[in-house]
Amino acid sequence: MAVRRHWIIYVFLGINMSIAIIISIIAIIFVWNTLWCYFLLTIFWLLIAVFMYIKWLDHELDMYVITNNRIIGIEQIWFLNRSLWECNLWQVQDVKSNTKWLLANIFDFGTLTIQTAWSLSNFEMEYVPNVIQTARVILNIVDDYRDNESGNSEIL
Numbered sequence: 015m016a017v018r019r020h021w022i023i024y025v026f027l028g029i030n031m032s033i034a035i036i037i038s039i040i041a042i043i044f045v046w047n048t049l050w051c052y053f054l055l056t057i058f059w060l061l062i063a064v065f066m067y068i069k070w071l072d073h074e075l076d077m078y079v080i081t082n083n084r085i086i087g088i089e090q091i092w093f094l095n096r097s098l099w100e101c102n103l104w105q106v107q108d109v110k111s112n113t114k115w116l117l118a119n120i121f122d123f124g125t126l127t128i129q130t131a132w133s134l135s136n137f138e139m140e141y142v143p144n145v146i147q148t149a150r151v152i153l154n155i156v157d158d159y160r161d162n163e164s165g166n167s168e169i170l
Contacts (some may be wrong), residue, residue, distance in 0.1 A: 020123035020143040040160040103129045103159040111149035
């Protein structure tokens with residue numbers, strides 16, 4: 015099972031792009047036909063393009079992968095800065111889901127928190143689609159793993 019971010023992230027990036035377009039239009043209207051205006055707008059759009067690419071990468075590359083033995087978390091912290099963690103399913107103590115505001119309830123996304131018995135106890139991922147069902151599926155996978163492990167230890 016792979017858990018990625020909700021598509022609403024792209025709407026938020028689109029809103030940021032719309033704000034940048036509005037700022038550019040206002041700059042062209044009030045400072046029309048000057049060389050400095052076009053130079054500053056070029057620099058502005060280069061910075062906006064880099065910012066949008068980094069934010070897109072940050073959200074696109076974050077994911078959890080749940081296998082039959084472990085959970086692997088990949089988090090893009092910043093451009094060229096990635097964090098990777100993994101834990102065995104027997105280390106998982108709790109999986110929580112949280113939806114905070116109206117938009118999250120309407121579009122069914124929220125924060126998924128996996129608490130483990132490891133030194134770094136909480137792993138959070140925001141904007142997870144179907145967060146309640148995802149948390150339930152992860153807990154079922156963990157329970158199945160523990161049931162299979164307890165059955166194997168009784169045979170030995």
